[in-house]
Amino acid sequence: MTPEGVDLRLEVGAYVDRLAALLIDLLIVAGVLLALTLVIFLAFLAALRTQDELLARLLAMVWLLGFFVLRLGYFIGFELGAWGATPGKRRMGLRVIARDGRRLSADAIFTRNAMRELEVFLPAAFLFARGSGVDGALITLGGVWTGVFVVFPLFNRDRLRLGDIAAGTLVVKAAKVKLLRDIAEAAPATVSGVAFTHAQLDAYGVKELQVLEQVLRGGERRTMAAVAARIRTKIAWDGPTDVSDGTFLSAYYAALRHRLETGLLFGRRRRDKHDVAAQEKT
Amino acid sequence: MAELQLKSHRFRAEREEDWRRLERLLDRAQKKGLRKLAPAELLELPVLYRQALSSLSVARAISLDQALIDYLEALSTRAYFFVYGARASGWARIGGFFRRDWPQAVRAIWRETLAAVLVTVLTAIVAYGLVMREPEWFHSFVPGGLAAGREPGATTEALRGTLYPKLSGKEGLEVMATFLFTHNSQIAIFAFAFGFALCILTVGLMAANGATLGAFLALFVQHGLLFEAVGWLLIHGVTELLAVMLAGGAGISIGWAVVFPGDRTRLDSAMHAGRRGAVVMGGVIVMLFFAALLEGFARQLVQDDLARYAIAAATAVIWGVYFYAPRRLGAAS
Numbered sequence A: 001m002t003p004e005g006v007d008l009r010l011e012v013g014a015y016v017d018r019l020a021a022l023l024i025d026l027l028i029v030a031g032v033l034l035a036l037t038l039v040i041f042l043a044f045l046a047a048l049r050t051q052d053e054l055l056a057r058l059l060a061m062v063w064l065l066g067f068f069v070l071r072l073g074y075f076i077g078f079e080l081g082a083w084g085a086t087p088g089k090r091r092m093g094l095r096v097i098a099r100d101g102r103r104l105s106a107d108a109i110f111t112r113n114a115m116r117e118l119e120v121f122l123p124a125a126f127l128f129a130r131g132s133g134v135d136g137a138l139i140t141l142g143g144v145w146t147g148v149f150v151v152f153p154l155f156n157r158d159r160l161r162l163g164d165i166a167a168g169t170l171v172v173k174a175a176k177v178k179l180l181r182d183i184a185e186a187a188p189a190t191v192s193g194v195a196f197t198h199a200q201l202d203a204y205g206v207k208e209l210q211v212l213e214q215v216l217r218g219g220e221r222r223t224m225a226a227v228a229a230r231i232r233t234k235i236a237w238d239g240p241t242d243v244s245d246g247t248f249l250s251a252y253y254a255a256l257r258h259r260l261e262t263g264l265l266f267g268r269r270r271r272d273k274h275d276v277a278a279q280e281k282t
Numbered sequence B: 001m002a003e004l005q006l007k008s009h010r011f012r013a014e015r016e017e018d019w020r021r022l023e024r025l026l027d028r029a030q031k032k033g034l035r036k037l038a039p040a041e042l043l044e045l046p047v048l049y050r051q052a053l054s055s056l057s058v059a060r061a062i063s064l065d066q067a068l069i070d071y072l073e074a075l076s077t078r079a080y081f082f083v084y085g086a087r088a089s090g091w092a093r094i095g096g097f098f099r100r101d102w103p104q105a106v107r108a109i110w111r112e113t114l115a116a117v118l119v120t121v122l123t124a125i126v127a128y129g130l131v132m133r134e135p136e137w138f139h140s141f142v143p144g145g146l147a148a149g150r151e152p153g154a155t156t157e158a159l160r161g162t163l164y165p166k167l168s169g170k171e172g173l174e175v176m177a178t179f180l181f182t183h184n185s186q187i188a189i190f191a192f193a194f195g196f197a198l199c200i201l202t203v204g205l206m207a208a209n210g211a212t213l214g215a216f217l218a219l220f221v222q223h224g225l226l227f228e229a230v231g232w233l234l235i236h237g238v239t240e241l242l243a244v245m246l247a248g249g250a251g252i253s254i255g256w257a258v259v260f261p262g263d264r265t266r267l268d269s270a271m272h273a274g275r276r277g278a279v280v281m282g283g284v285i286v287m288l289f290f291a292a293l294l295e296g297f298a299r300q301l302v303q304d305d306l307a308r309y310a311i312a313a314a315t316a317v318i319w320g321v322y323f324y325a326p327r328r329l330g331a332a333s
Helices: A015-049 A053-081 A087-091 A105-114 A116-128 A138-157 A162-167 A207-220 A221-234 A245-265 A276-280 B008-030 B038-062 B065-085 B093-110 B109-131 B135-141 B158-162 B173-194 B200-223 B226-259 B266-303 B305-323
Strands: A094-098 A169-173
Touching: A015 A053, A015 A087, A015 A094, A015 A138, A053 A105, A053 B173, A087 A094, A094 A105, A105 A116, A105 A162, A105 B173, A105 B266, A116 A138, A116 A162, A116 B173, A138 A162, A162 A169, A162 B266, A169 B173, A207 A221, A207 A245, A207 B065, A221 A245, A245 B038, B008 B038, B038 B065, B038 B305, B093 B109, B093 B305, B109 B135, B109 B173, B109 B200, B109 B226, B135 B200, B158 B226, B173 B200, B173 B226, B173 B266, B200 B226, B226 B266, B226 B305, B266 B305
Parallel strands: none
Antiparallel strands: A094 A169
C-alpha cells in the first residue's frame, strides 16, 4: 500500500531468483578481488625492483582495505543506491524494500548484509574446513546446523532470510515491464460479416478473456487454432467459415472485451464463465 | 481505423504519453543519478507518479487489458520506490549519528554488553587459573599464529622483548594498522551476525577471546611482567576490547530479541534489535579504526609504561563519558 492508498500488489522474489542473484554478485566480487590482487601483485613486484618502499606499503594497505570493503561494501553500496539492488538482483529483476513500506534505511541494509556472514560464509567455512584437523563429526554437525539458515527462506511465506528478519526488509520482484500494444485496438473491429450476438458473447467472463489475451499475444498458430475451434463450438458459430483463426479470435476478443467493459461501467463484473449471477442481471 | 470504441481505449490514449514520460524520467534518474535531472523535471516526477497511480486504480476498475494493468503496476512500483526510496545519507545524518544515534544505541544494549563482558572475564579467569597451574594449557587457548614466540618455554628476556619492540624504522606500521583494522572489524561483524544463532556463537567467540586473554596474562605473570604486559595490552585494548564487547552485545541483543520477543511480535522484535545493532556496529567499526591506530602506531612508538597507562586511561575516560554520561537527549533532535 502506498501513502496514496493504492495497493501495488507486490510479488515476493522467488528463492531461485535470489540464489541466482547472490551467485552473480559473488562472482562479480570474486572477479574484482582477483583483478585487484593481480594488479597489486604486479605493481608490488615493480615496487620491489625499484626499492620504492613507500609504494609497496601503500599497495599492501590498498589490498587489505579492498578485501574488507568489497566483502560487505559491495552489497551495502548498491542496495543504498537508487535501484535498491545489487547488480545481481537487478539482473534477476529483484529489489530490496523495507517491510513496513517506509524508506529503506542504512542500518537495515547494513544488518541484512552483515547477517550474510552467518548464512553464507559460515556454512561455506564448514564445508571447506574438511581435512584441516577438525573432527569430521563436528564439521557435519556444524554444517547441518548452519545449513538450516541457507534453506530458511523456503519455510516462510515472504521468503525472508535471516538478514531480512533482522533488518525488517523484503525482496520483491521489480522487473521492468514494457507497455504492449492493446490488441483490441489493433484488431479490425468490424471485420466483414464477423459479428457476434449478445448470447454468443455471454458465453465467457473476464478470466477467459485474459486467457484469450495471452493466447493472442503468444501468437502460436497451433494453440490459436485449438482455441478458435473450442470457441466456435461453444458459441455455436454460424457466421462465415472462411475467416482465419487469428482474425476470428481478435474479433471475438475485441467484441467480448467491449461487452465486458460495458458491463463493468454498469457495475457488473463477470469473473469467469461459471459466474452466472452477473449474467442473469442483464 | 478502429475508431476508439472502447472506453479503455480512450482512457489509454489520453494518458499513455504521461506514462511514457514517467518511464523515461525514471530511466534517466536511475542510470545517471538524481542530479542530472532539471529542476522542472524533479518537480514533475511526483506528479507523474501520482497520475500513474490513479491510472492504475482506474484501469483496475474499467479495463480488462491485463498487459496494461501489469505495465502500470510495474511502473507505479518503480516510481513509488523512487519517490519514497532510500536516500544517500548526507552530512547531517552523519552528525546525528555521532551526536545522538550511536550513544543512544550503545546505552540501550548495556545489559547485553555487560553479559559479553562477564563471559569474557569469566573465561579469562578460568584460562588464567588453568595456565597458572599447568602451562601446557596455554596452547589450547592461544592459536599458534597469535602466540608468535610468546610461549611458556620462552625466556623472560624474550617476552620482555615482545612488549617493547625495537624499531628499525623499516617496519610498515601503517600496513600493520590496516591489517589490524580489517581483521578486527571482520571479527566484530562475525560477533554481531552470529548473535542471531540464539546468541550461542557470539558467546562462544567472546569466550574464546577471553580465554586467549587469560592465558596471555598468566604467561606474563609467571615471568613477573604483569605490570608491563597490562600497559602493552591496554594502550589499545581499552578501545578494542570495548568495541568487541559492544559488537558481542549487539549480537546477543539480536539473539535475545528472537528468543524472548516480549510484547512485540518475534519478527518486529528481531527487526528492532537488528537495526539498533547496525547502528552500534557502525560505531564499532569507527572504534576499531582508532584502536588499530593505537595498536599499530602508538604501541610501537610509546615504549614507556606510564605513558601507555596514561593513554589507556584517557581512552577509557573518553569512551565512558561519551557513551554513558547522562545528557539532554531532546536537545540534539
